[in-house]
Amino acid sequence: MKSYKPHEIEQKWQQYWTEHHVNRTNENDGKNKFYCLEQFPYPSGRLHMGHMRVYSIGDVMARYNRMKGYQVLHPMGWDAFGMPAENAAIKFGAQPSKWTYENIDFMRGQQKQLGVSYDWDREIATCSPDYYKMTQMLFLLFYERGLAYRKKGAVNWCPHDQTVLANEQVEDGRCWRCGTEVTKIDLEQWYFKITDYADRLLKDLDQLDGWPEKVKTMQRNWIGRSEGAEITFELPDINEKVTVFTTRPDTLYGVTFMVLAPEHPLIPQLIKGKETETDVLAFIEQMKKEPEMNRTSADAPKEGLFTGAYARHPLTGELIPIWIANYVLMDYGTGAVMAVPAHDTRDFAFARQYNLPIKLVIQPEDEQLTEDQMTDAYTGDGVLMNSFSFNGIPNRKAITVVGEHLDKEGIGGPAVSYRLRDWLVSRQRYWGCPIPMIYCEDCGTVPVPKEQLPVLLPENVVIDGQGNPLAKAEEFIHTTCPSCGNPARRETDTMDTFIDSSWYYLRFTDPKNDQIPFAPGKANKWLPVDEYIGGIEHAILHLLYSRFFTKVLKDAGMVDFNEPFKSLLTQGMVLKDGAKMSKSKGNVVSPDEIIEKYGADTSRLFILFAAPPDRDLEWSDSGVEGSYRFLNRVWRMVDSHAEPFARAEDLANKLSGLDLSDEAAKDLNRTLHATIKKVSEDIGERRQFNTAISAIMELVNKIYAYPETADNGILLEAIEKVIVLLAPFAPHITEEMWRMIGRQDSVHLQEWPAFDEAALVRDEVEIVVQINGKVREKMMISTKVTGEEMEAKALADDKIKELIAGKTIRKIIAVPGKLVNIVVG
Ligand code: ANZ
Numbered sequence: 060m061k062s063y064k065p066h067e068i069e070q071k072w073q074q075y076w077t078e079h080h081v082n083r084t085n086e087n088d089g090k091n092k093f094y095c096l097e098q099f100p101y102p103s104g105r106l107h108m109g110h111m112r113v114y115s116i117g118d119v120m121a122r123y124n125r126m127k128g129y130q131v132l133h134p135m136g137w138d139a140f141g142m143p144a145e146n147a148a149i150k151f152g153a154q155p156s157k158w159t160y161e162n163i164d165f166m167r168g169q170q171k172q173l174g175v176s177y178d179w180d181r182e183i184a185t186c187s188p189d190y191y192k193m194t195q196m197l198f199l200l201f202y203e204r205g206l207a208y209r210k211k212g213a214v215n216w217c218p219h220d221q222t223v224l225a226n227e228q229v230e231d232g233r234c235w236r237c238g239t240e241v242t243k244i245d246l247e248q249w250y251f252k253i254t255d256y257a258d259r260l261l262k263d264l265d266q267l268d269g270w271p272e273k274v275k276t277m278q279r280n281w282i283g284r285s286e287g288a289e290i291t292f293e294l295p296d297i298n299e300k301v302t303v304f305t306t307r308p309d310t311l312y313g314v315t316f317m318v319l320a321p322e323h324p325l326i327p328q329l330i331k332g333k334e335t336e337t338d339v340l341a342f343i344e345q346m347k348k349e350p351e352m353n354r355t356s357a358d359a360p361k362e363g364l365f366t367g368a369y370a371r372h373p374l375t376g377e378l379i380p381i382w383i384a385n386y387v388l389m390d391y392g393t394g395a396v397m398a399v400p401a402h403d404t405r406d407f408a409f410a411r412q413y414n415l416p417i418k419l420v421i422q423p424e425d426e427q428l429t430e431d432q433m434t435d436a437y438t439g440d441g442v443l444m445n446s447f448s449f450n451g452i453p454n455r456k457a458i459t460v461v462g463e464h465l466d467k468e469g470i471g472g473p474a475v476s477y478r479l480r481d482w483l484v485s486r487q488r489y490w491g492c493p494i495p496m497i498y499c500e501d502c503g504t505v506p507v508p509k510e511q512l513p514v515l516l517p518e519n520v521v522i523d524g525q526g527n528p529l530a531k532a533e534e535f536i537h538t539t540c541p542s543c544g545n546p547a548r549r550e551t552d553t554m555d556t557f558i559d560s561s562w563y564y565l566r567f568t569d570p571k572n573d574q575i576p577f578a579p580g581k582a583n584k585w586l587p588v589d590e591y592i593g594g595i596e597h598a599i600l601h602l603l604y605s606r607f608f609t610k611v612l613k614d615a616g617m618v619d620f621n622e623p624f625k626s627l628l629t630q631g632m633v634l635k636d637g638a639k640m641s642k643s644k645g646n647v648v649s650p651d652e653i654i655e656k657y658g659a660d661t662s663r664l665f666i667l668f669a670a671p672p673d674r675d676l677e678w679s680d681s682g683v684e685g686s687y688r689f690l691n692r693v694w695r696m697v698d699s700h701a702e703p704f705a706r707a708e709d710l711a712n713k714l715s716g717l718d719l720s721d722e723a724a725k726d727l728n729r730t731l732h733a734t735i736k737k738v739s740e741d742i743g744e745r746r747q748f749n750t751a752i753s754a755i756m757e758l759v760n761k762i763y764a765y766p767e768t769a770d771n772g773i774l775l776e777a778i779e780k781v782i783v784l785l786a787p788f789a790p791h792i793t794e795e796m797w798r799m800i801g802r803q804d805s806v807h808l809q810e811w812p813a814f815d816e817a818a819l820v821r822d823e824v825e826i827v828v829q830i831n832g833k834v835r836e837k838m839m840i841s842t843k844v845t846g847e848e849m850e851a852k853a854l855a856d857d858k859i860k861e862l863i864a865g866k867t868i869r870k871i872i873a874v875p876g877k878l879v880n881i882v883v884g
């Protein structure tokens with residue numbers, strides 16, 4: 060008896076796979092491709108259970124598809140720029156690069172220990188100059204295409220991390236990274252014009268059949284497309300016009316005032332010389348500091364001021380007062396609102412608070428509303444009232460009718476607004492990709508010429524937590540202008556690390572290219588990613604940015620596909636005692652610990668068996684034990700048959716002689732094929748690895764129960780197939796067992812077994828025998844038997860005979876393949 064010693068065999072096979080390049084991507088064998096990608100990690104120090112889960116899931120997909128005959132690309136790398144490295148530098152004085160590369164080495168070691176089938180020849184790290192040179196090249200491409208620009212304005216600022224944040228990185232008013240409340244400051248920053256792609260980012264979501272509905276909904280909401288109209292109001296005081304964006308042109312006659320965003324550019328003119336001027340200016344200053352959350356949420360207190368100016372209603376000619384208020388934002392729509400308090404909740408609250416008139420223009424069908432008794436706006440449907448020639452028109456229809464009228468009169472027309480804002484991409488931090496721009500007094504903003512890339516991140520900087528280290532690195536800052544040769548200054552901001560990760564999946568197709576980010580032919584061959592696996596926390600951030608990048612690169616002719624990720628699997632969390640594993644809760648089980656104790660195969664098997672990939676997984680020590688026991692059970696099964704395997708000179712010959720009159724053999728054969736079918740579909744179509752594993756477990760039970768006297772060929776075949784089916788889940792032990800049954804090549808290079816539909820057909824079924832409708836007996840019966848034969852068999856059964864003894868049979872009903880009912884009296 061040979062006993063199962065995970066550590067011995069795991070190391071041995073990992074070495075073997077490396078030496079024999081078992082996981083190297085085979086680019087040229089003409090097979091169909093399968094690109095399997097797990098989101099690359101930030102090298103924070105060590106792997107946690109969440110990582111281990113994603114990699115285990117990805118590895119099953121990669122290994123299965125390889126065995127299915129696909130050319131598989133399964134790479135791994137490091138999202139290696141970012142703040143923790145810099146914070147470690149501030150705290151412990153460690154060089155960010157040294158800290159990062161040490162972490163990478165450690166974590167790569169852990170991934171190798173886990174036995175994941177990565178093609179390590181393609182490893183990338185976003186912080187290495189050969190990678191970020193290409194990130195800079197892409198930045199320049201965006202700049203050339205008018206998609207990267209600098210703008211001064213109020214931006215999100217995290218006081219803790221001392222840097223600006225993109226809108227996507229502010230969650231409920233707090234920094235996505237550290238949870239500190241975000242404030243607003245005025246800064247000149249770099250932006251990517253993602254808003255130019257809003258429509259395509261929205262529309263193309265419909266093509267993503269392989270994405271969870273939930274993620275698509277989150278993206279749709281984030282992009283926030285609103286259809287409505289723009290309507291122009293005259294400002295007689297200053298002889299100007301202001302345009303509002305509204306989704307409800309049908310309520311136009313209900314406008315009783317107008318509200319401008321405090322930042323609206325017409326305000327200075329409107330208040331000039333009026334007695335309200337100083338108050339309004341003070342209010343504007345105060346608003347600038349106000350976090351956006353306090354302004355936008357429905358129940359945030361409304362604050363505003365009358366400007367002293369008036370606008371002319373485009374249809375009635377009436378003068379309506381112009382207010383400014385916190386709840387109107389400059390960067391949505393046009394920054395100006397026609398307020399309809401009777402039918403808009405925020406306008407209603409504002410009107411009540413400041414005693415502004417309310418005028419109903421929509422009459423609900425089954426209710427009689429009056430303005431002074433309303434306690435909230437009426438936002439439902441109805442017919443128009445107080446609207447002159449439009450009275451009586453259902454309001455939904457009126458949206459179009461009024462819209463057309465405005466169009467004809469030249470005072471408005473259809474318009475679309477998006478909630479999506481341009482992506483703020485500059486950061487005041489050191490450990491990131493330098494923005495390749497130069498400022499020259501004479502020439503202005505000048506891009507660094509491509510030949511001069513990369514703009515290297517200097518190593519000798521002071522990182523002390525006092526402002527941006529690059530802004531104090533004199534040697535870095537001073538340069539010469541590429542266009543006039545005079546002294547000039549470098550941009551000292553670095554890029555948002557989400558830029559690095561917006562294109563890494565493309566780099567994997569051509570990781571060593573030192574001329575361009577990737578060869579289009581290679582990207583076009585491998586992309587889109589066939590299975591992308593990662594956390595739901597990136598539903599908007601990384602996934603939206605990557606989709607945007609892909610579309611820009613498509614427009615630039617560098618790729619020929621629209622979407623980077625065909626299928627997306629968002630894995631569930633790993634919980635312990637019902638709570639997410641986290642350091643702060645002290646409920647962490649580390650992958651190291653488990654691998655140390657049981658080996659990688661047990662750890663992987665447990666993780667894959669304990670829950671379907673997209674569900675949360677509750678950690679269970681006894682579950683881990685159970686997986687370990689199962690692997691031992693399989694091991695013993697194989698070990699105890701090693702000798703018959705050696706004896707079966709030609710297994711194939713033996714199999715073709717399978718004795719089909721042998722019931723046990725037929726039954727095992729059927730279970731084997733049913734298992735192959737189930738495991739194939741569970742991995743390949745349903746992504747339900749837990750049920751695939753339990754099917755293999757049942758097959759193993761069946762093998763253990765197989766009578767010694769029965770046909771040996773099918774038994775050996777079943778054992779051999781168990782090893783192959785288990786290989787994607789537990790790669791090391793299966794490789795070892797493959798040798799134990801005398802095979803010389805790698806189990807991972809075997810073809811995935813096919814199943815035989817014919818073998819699945821049962822030639823016996825279970826039927827029930829009822830007496831007066833009550834089930835009394837069950838029996839196995841050939842599927843070919845007729846109704847009469849079924850009756851005869853039922854009546855011949857000992858138990859039935861006994862039960863009907865002495866009674867008169869009135870009637871017998873037989874339903875072939877199902878039941879026999881005997882009616883007695
Ligand atoms: C008049 C009106 C009447 C409105 C009514 C609504 C209901 P969504 O659907 O989110 O696109 N709005 C327009 N620009 C705004 C801004 N910059 N800041 C705050 N609010 C703004 O919202 C569109 C509606 O939000 C617009 O339609 C406008 O109010 C307001 F019964 O116009 B509505």
Ligand code: ZN
Pocket residue numbers: 499500501502503540541542543544545547
């Ligand atoms: Zn110059």
